[in-house]
Structure formats: C-alpha cells, structure tokens
Amino acid sequence: MTTGVAVELNDLTRVYGTVKALDGFSLHIEPGELVALLGPSGCGKTTALRILAGLDEATSGTVSVGGRDVSNVPANKRDMGMVFQAYSLFPHLTVLDNVAFGLKMCGKPKSERTSRAVDMLDLVGLSAHKHKYASELSGGQQQRVALARALAIQPRVLLLDEPLSALDAKVRAQLRDEIRRVQLEVGTTTLFVTHDQEEALAVADRVGVMSQGKLEQLAAPADLYANPATPFVAEFVGLNNKVPGEVSGGRARLLGTSVPALEGSVAGAGLAMVRPESVTIAADPAGTSTISSVAFLGPISRVYATLQDGSVISAQMASSQAKAFSPGDPVTVGVEPTGVLVVSD
Amino acid sequence: MVAVKHTTLGGKAFRAVLWVAFALFFLFPLYAMADFSTRNLLAGGRTMAAWQNLVADDALYQSIVISLLLAVFTVVAMLLLLVPTMIWVRLRTPWAKGTVEFLCLLPLTIPALVIVVGLRNVYLWVTYFLGESALTLTFVYVVLVLPFAYRAIDAALSSIDLQTLAEAARSLGAGWPTTILRVVVPNIWSGILSAAFISIAVVLGEFTIASLSGFQTLQVQIVQIGKTDGPTSVAASLAVLLFGFVLLLLLSLLTRSRRRAPALEAAAPIPTGVPE
Numbered sequence: 001m002t003t004g005v006a007v008e009l010n011d012l013t014r015v016y017g018t019v020k021a022l023d024g025f026s027l028h029i030e031p032g033e034l035v036a037l038l039g040p041s042g043c044g045k046t047t048a049l050r051i052l053a054g055l056d057e058a059t060s061g062t063v064s065v066g067g068r069d070v071s072n073v074p075a076n077k078r079d080m081g082m083v084f085q086a087y088s089l090f091p092h093l094t095v096l097d098n099v100a101f102g103l104k105m106c107g108k109p110k111s112e113r114t115s116r117a118v119d120m121l122d123l124v125g126l127s128a129h130k131h132k133y134a135s136e137l138s139g140g141q142q143q144r145v146a147l148a149r150a151l152a153i154q155p156r157v158l159l160l161d162e163p164l165s166a167l168d169a170k171v172r173a174q175l176r177d178e179i180r181r182v183q184l185e186v187g188t189t190t191l192f193v194t195h196d197q198e199e200a201l202a203v204a205d206r207v208g209v210m211s212q213g214k215l216e217q218l219a220a221p222a223d224l225y226a227n228p229a230t231p232f233v234a235e236f237v238g239l240n241n242k243v244p245g246e247v248s249g250g251r252a253r254l255l256g257t258s259v260p261a262l263e264g265s266v267a268g269a270g271l272a273m274v275r276p277e278s279v280t281i282a283a284d285p286a287g288t289s290t291i292s293s294v295a296f297l298g299p300i301s302r303v304y305a306t307l308q309d310g311s312v313i314s315a316q317m318a319s320s321q322a323k324a325f326s327p328g329d330p331v332t333v334g335v336e337p338t339g340v341l342v343v344s345d
Numbered sequence: 346m347v348a349v350k351h352t353t354l355g356g357k358a359f360r361a362v363l364w365v366a367f368a369l370f371f372l373f374p375l376y377a378m379a380d381f382s383t384r385n386l387l388a389g390g391r392t393m394a395a396w397q398n399l400v401a402d403d404a405l406y407q408s409i410v411i412s413l414l415l416a417v418f419t420v421v422a423m424l425l426l427l428v429p430t431m432i433w434v435r436l437r438t439p440w441a442k443g444t445v446e447f448l449c450l451l452p453l454t455i456p457a458l459v460i461v462v463g464l465r466n467v468y469l470w471v472t473y474f475l476g477e478s479a480l481t482l483t484f485v486y487v488v489l490v491l492p493f494a495y496r497a498i499d500a501a502l503s504s505i506d507l508q509t510l511a512e513a514a515r516s517l518g519a520g521w522p523t524t525i526l527r528v529v530v531p532n533i534w535s536g537i538l539s540a541a542f543i544s545i546a547v548v549l550g551e552f553t554i555a556s557l558s559g560f561q562t563l564q565v566q567i568v569q570i571g572k573t574d575g576p577t578s579v580a581a582s583l584a585v586l587l588f589g590f591v592l593l594l595l596l597s598l599l600t601r602s603r604r605r606a607p608a609l610e611a612a613a614p615i616p617t618g619v620p621e
Contacts, residue, residue: 055512075515086506088513092531102517146513153517 004032004189005066005156007052012061014047014213021047022058023213034183034190035218036200039210040236045193046161048210052191053159054078065156076105078157081150081188085162087142089134095121095145096130102153120148123182140171147179151186158183158190164199176203197237201225209233227262231343234273241279241313243335245272247342255307257335265342272340279315281305283324284332289313291329294322305333375583382580395576399584402577405566409581411479412563416548419486420541423494426487428537431498432529435507449495452488457553460485468558479560489554490547494540501536505529534599542596549585 007029014022022044029035037045050056052063054075062071070078081102089098099117108116121127124144134142143163150158160179164172180203183190194200200207201221208218209232217229228234245254246269252261254272281291281303288308295302301322303315313333325331385392400406427449434441452460464485471481507529514524530537552564563585571578 053512053516055515075512076518076520078516079518080516082513082516084509084513086509088506088509090510090513090528090532091505092534101514101519105518105523149517159516 004030004187006031007157007189007191008062008064009048009052010062010064012048012051012058012063014044014051014056015059020213022051022061025061025210025213025215027208027215027218029189029191030205031189032187033205034180034192034203036192036194036204036207037210038194038197038200038207038237040195043210044213045195045210047213049159049161049191049193052157053080053082079153079155080157080159081153081155082159082161083143083146083150083163085165087134087139087166088146089137089142089149091134094131094133095126095137098134098145099149099152102149106153116152117148120152121145123151123185124148124178138171139167140175143167143175144178147182151182151188155188158188160190160192162194164194165196172199179203201237207237209236211236227339228273228341229264231273231341234341234343239276239314239316240273241276242271242345243274243311243313244345245270245340245342252340252342254340255333255335257337259335259337260339262339262341265340266344269345270342271345272342274313274335274340275338276302276314276316278336278338278340279313280334280336281315281317281325282332282334283329285330287330287332289331289333291325291327291331293327294325296322305331307333375586378579378583378586382576382583384576386576395574395580396584398574398577399581402570404561405563405570405577405581408561408563408566411561412549414480415482415486415562416545418480418483419490419548420544422483422487423490423544424537424541427491427494427498427540428530428533429525431495431502432507432511432525435502436511446495446499449491451492453492458557460489461554461557464558479555479562482555482558482560482562485554485558486544486548486551489551490540490544493543493547497539497543498533498536501533501539505532538596538599542592545592546589549589 007027009025009027012022012025013020021042025044025048027035027037027048037048039045047056051058054070054073054077058071062069064070065078065080089095090101093101096114096117099120100113103113103116118127118130121130124147126141126144126148129137129141129145134145137145143166146163163179164175167175176199179192183203192200192203201224204221206218207221207224209216209224211232217224217233219227219229224233225238228237234240243254245252247253247261247265247267250261251258252265252272254274281289289305292304292306292312295304296319299319300316301319303317303322303325304312305315306312315333382395383391383393385394398405399409430445434445455463468481471484475481510528510532511524514528515521519527549563551562552568555562556565556568563581567578567581567585570581
C-alpha cells in the first residue's frame with residue numbers, strides 16, 4: 001500500500017537544562033522495517049521519537065527521511081503518522097471524523113476522505129463503530145482507531161510511542177500482534193518505542209536497546225537475546241543468573257562446564273550472565289546443590305537451586321519437568337553449551 | 346420497598362419545598378420590579394410607558410446600544426487575547442503560567458477607583474488616538490474581566506490533555522491556527538462560553554469606572570434616570586437582569602448539547618514533563 005523510506009538519525013544530542021536526554025544517538029532504519037527502541041524510563045527513547053516526529057528539537061545532530069534532511073521541517077509537514085501513549089482521539093469528533101482528520105488537512109475531497117477512513121477502520125476491524133465518539137470506546141479500541149488515523153494519511157514513517165502501555169495485559173498482546181500485522185500489510189517504515197522487552201522482541205525486525213541517551217545495541221530480537229553486546233543489554237533483556245566464571249582462549253569455564261564466551265567478555269575471572277533457560281538441573285543423590293524452591297508459572301516453572309558456595313541460581317523448564325523437584329532435593333547444576341557474556345565482577 | 350418509596354416521596358417533597366423557597370426568594374424581587382415598572386403612579390392602573398421608554402428615550406436607548414457593543418467588543422477582545430495566550434503558555438512556555446495567572450488575577454485586588462485614577466493618563470492617549478467614544482472602555486473592561494475569564498478557560502484547558510491533542514493534530518498535518526481552532530477550541534467550548542457570558546455579565550453590571558470616567562453606559566443612565574423617573578429606571582434594571590438570565594439559560598443549553606465526556610478524562614492520566 002505504501003512504500004517505506006529509509007530513516008536516518010545522525011549523532012543526535014538533546015539537552016534539557018543539565019540533563020542529557022540523548023547523547024550522540026544514531027540510528028538507521030531500512031525502508032519498510034519496524035525498529036523497536038527499548039530501554040528503561042529516562043533512557044531517551046521517547047525523546048528520539050519526538051525529534052524524528054518534529055515535536056522536539058535536537059540540540060545537535062540531523063534527521064533525514066528518504067535521503068532528505070528534515071531537521072528543520074515542522075511536525076505538520078513531515079508526513080509522519082503517530083500513535084501516542086495517552087489516548088489522543090479528538091473527543092469532539094466521531095471515530096470516522098477522527099480517522100478522516102489528517103486527510104482533511106491534506107485537502108482531500110469529502111468522498112475520498114470518507115472512503116479511505118472506512119478502509120482504514122476495516123483494517124483495524126472497527127468500521128462498525130465509525131459513528132461513535134472516543135468516550136464510547138474501550139482503551140484498546142481507541143488505540144486501534146488512533147492507529148487507523150495515523151495510517152490514513154499514508155505516512156512515510158509510522159511512529160508508535162508506547163501505544164500499549166495504558167492497556168491491560170490481554171488487550172495489549174492482541175493489539176501488539178495487530179500492529180505488526182497492519183504494519184506488514186502497509187509496509188510503512190516504523191519506529192516503535194517501548195519499555196516492555198516482550199513487546200519489543202515480539203513485533204520488531206530489529207530492537208535497539210538504549211541506556212543514558214545512547215544506543216547500546218541494535219540487532220534482530222533473537223540475536224539480541226542470544227548475543228548481548230554489553231552488560232547492560234544482557235542485564236536489561238531477559239533474566240540472568242550471575243555465575244562466577246573464568247575466560248581463556250575464547251571459552252568460559254563455569255559450573256564445571258566449558259562454554260563459548262561471547263564477544264565483549266572480559267579476559268580472566270568475571271561473572272558469567274547465564275539465562276535461566278540455559279541452566280540445567282538434574283536430580284542426583286550425590287549432587288552438591290539443593291533445590292531451594294519451585295515457582296509455577298503456568299506452562300513453565302522456575303526452579304531455584306542453592307549452589308555449594310551458598311549462591312542461588314534459577315533454571316527455567318517445562319512445568320511437567322519441574323514437577324520432579326521438591327525443596328531440599330540434592331541436584332547437579334550445569335549449563336547448556338550456548339555462548340555466555342562474562343563481565344567483570 | 347415501602348421504606349424506599351417513603352424516602353423517595355419524602356425526598357421529593359423536601360426538594361419541592363426547597364424549590365418553592367428559592368423561587369420565592371429570587372422571584373419576589375423580580376415580581377416587585379415588574380409590578381413597579383408597569384404601575385401608573387399618577388392615574389393608577391397599569392401602563393407599559395416605562396418599558397416603551399427603553400427604546401423611546403434616546404439617551405437610554407443609546408446607552409443600551411453602547412453597553413451591548415461594549416459587551417460584544419470586550420468578549421471578542423478577551424477571547425482573542427486570552428485563548429491563544431493560555432494555550433501557548435501551556436504548550437510552549439509552562440514556566441510562564443504562574444506569571445500569566447498572577448497578571449490575570451491582579452485586577453481583582455485593585456479597587457475600581459484606583460484603576461480609574463491609574464488609567465487617567467493612559468486614557469489621555471487613548472482619547473487622543475481613538476476619540477472620546479464610550480466604546481474605548483473596552484480596554485479597561487478586558488482587564489476587568491480577565492480574572493473571571495482566566496478561571497473559566499483555565500478549568501476547561503485542565504480538563505483535556507492539551508499537549509497530546511495538539512501534537513496529534515500537528516502530526517496529522519494541522520498548522521497552529523487549525524490546531525487551535527479545530528481541535529482545541531471545540532474541546533474547551535464550555536469554558537469559552539462561560540468566560541464569554543461571565544464577561545458580558547461583568548460589563549453590563551459595571552458602574553464605577555464608567556461613571557467616574559464620565560461615559561454614559563446603561564448602568565450610568567439607570568442611576569441618572571432613577572433620580573427623575575423611577576419606573577423607567579427599574580424597567581431598565583429588570584431588562585438587564587432578564588437578559589442575564591437568558592444568557593445563563595443559553596449557556597446551560599449550549600454546554601449541555603456539547604457535553605460529551607472527553608475520552609482523555611476517562612483515560613488514566615499520564616504524567617507529562619520532560620520526555621524520556
């Protein structure tokens with residue numbers, strides 16, 4: 001429906017008083033790609049999105065869209081659709097008029113506006129509600145209308161600023177999948193800002209993890225999860241056990257096993273970041289570790305074991321497998337031979 | 346069920362008594378005014394002469410026109426000054442909000458007499474450039490209605506997520522004038538109407554400044570006529586009161602027809618401030 005364009009954020013810096021919200025932030029988004037910016041509160045992800053939208057000005061750096069520098073182009077001339085964290089439908093307009101608003105601003109005739117708005121509402125499955133007002137819709141419906149409204153103008157770039165954070169868990173998961181479906185259908189280059197790692201990993205082609213105004217790592221979700229480039233990424237994305245380890249010759253030795261050490265690992269002694277799903281626990285009457293507790297999480301369970309040195313390690317496994325363990329059972333703890341990042345302790 | 350019915354009946358009776366008491370309290374003076382203004386004091390019986398004087402007496406008629414024009418000009422000038430300023434302050438210069446609020450509320454604390462004395466020198470220039478028309482009182486009245494209008498518009502702006510609505514409109518291609526006129530104003534319409542009607546009421550009730558400045562507004566005329574022709578003066582006062590009632594009724598009807606619970610109020614408030 002729309003042809004995506006490349007987006008380039010170059011060396012952006014944004015200073016608020018004494019706070020540096022962005023510090024030399026650069027990001028390249030391929031045409032039609034969905035990139036998620038992930039990070040804790042205050043990391044600068046929303047600032048980056050707002051600068052791209054033209055709603056905030058960078059202290060330094062440039063923004064280019066489709067090869068054209070738009071740093072000095074006002075927000076209303078940037079041709080970008082945006083869905084906000086807060087419900088942003090115009091309360092005095094019906095759903096149909098909300099979706100048609102952007103087209104009206106473009107000077108499209110009424111018949112074209114109406115037909116396009118209905119098409120967009122069909123896309124998000126809400127055409128039956130076209131004559132309702134925002135106050136008559138649920139939160140999830142309002143955000144779907146906001147998505148339809150943002151896409152109605154056929155924007156060159158779609159910006160999603162934590163659009164799901166005000167919704168409850170079930171609606172959030174549904175809408176998350178819907179956003180991805182619609183984005184793939186229209187092919188618009190999209191920047192999705194979120195603090196929810198599950199959300200980012202589920203919808204994005206690539207995920208950028210941010211910390212203190214800088215991009216720590218930009219990679220495909222699976223790659224980011226399996227090969228964190230920095231201790232911050234390893235810590236922020238997914239759960240981790242910190243296990244003492246020793247690196248030499250590109251391999252890390254921990255829990256009596258030798259596994260590949262990821263690029264960026266320290267040489268010598270350090271702390272290995274081990275995912276709970278990489279930890280193996282086997283019942284062993286002669287084992288030196290003991291089960292301390294088992295947490296049931298539905299299809300999976302988390303099993304906690306106390307090691308010989310007194311530290312506790314968590315392992316994630318199918319609940320059917322975890323049933324075999326009870327607190328106090330002697331076990332042997334190991335690690336699957338996947339790569340681990342070893343950081344200095 | 347019976348107990349509930351008794352409570353409902355008791356509540357209804359209590360409400361009816363309250364209605365009657367309030368109606369008597371407020372309507373009796375109005376009835377007395379209507380009675381007095383239609384009484385033929387010399388020959389006895391009833392006459393509409395006092396009411397006919399409202400249009401037949403040229404000076405009184407002129408003062409009514411001037412007061413109505415003053416009300417219209419004041420409202421227009423106040424809205425043109427205040428609405429964009431308040432929106433801009435909230436969106437772009439929130440640090441100036443305290444100063445603007447202080448300046449707008451300041452006229453409440455200054456006695457009318459002090460304002461007249463203070464404005465005398467300013468008005469030398471105003472009359473030099475614009476002539477000695479009573480309509481130049483618009484400038485003073487705009488200042489005078491600021492505290493009331495500010496409060497009404499501020500309350501309306503606080504009830505919407507102004508920043509998000511404005512940013513949504515801008516991202517959809519709307520320029521600033523379109524954003525203000527097509528998105529913000531319709532959502533603060535009740536506040537704008539309140540500000541306008543309160544301003545009209547203030548202008549139509551203002552006597553001190555007009556009198557001390559020597560301008561013949563309706564209130565000044567009513568006082569002057571009252572010295573020689575009681576019924577006409579009371580008829581004019583009653584007409585102003587009825588006009589005010591009609592305005593309030595209109596306000597109530599207009600705001601009711603436009604009252605749609607904004608989605609933003611229903612949503613969980615999301616704190617704004619320095620973005621992440």
